[in-house]
Amino acid sequence: MDDAVKAWKISILVFGPLREHIGNERIELSVVTNTTVGDLIKQFNLEKWIELGLKAAIDGDICSFDSILHDGAEIALLPPVSGG
Secondary structure, eight states: OOOOOOEEEEEEEEOHHHHHHHSOSEEEEEEETTOBHHHHHHHTTOHHHHHHTOEEEETTEEEOTTOBOOTTOEEEEEOOOOOO
């Protein structure tokens, strides 16, 4: 039986004010299997952005925060858009 923890390599893209909040436009990291988008939001302390209209996409497709990531996933965290 294989009890080793498996990890996936993912990329996170952030835009606009989220980039300023996190300090980077692109982040590469490893996560354990079954990590969700919501787990990433918590890890980067972005919960308040959900109320403001934060959206997420995995590999270019808008997804829910309970979506499970996969190895090689590219996650985009999309801040709310303000018009003018």
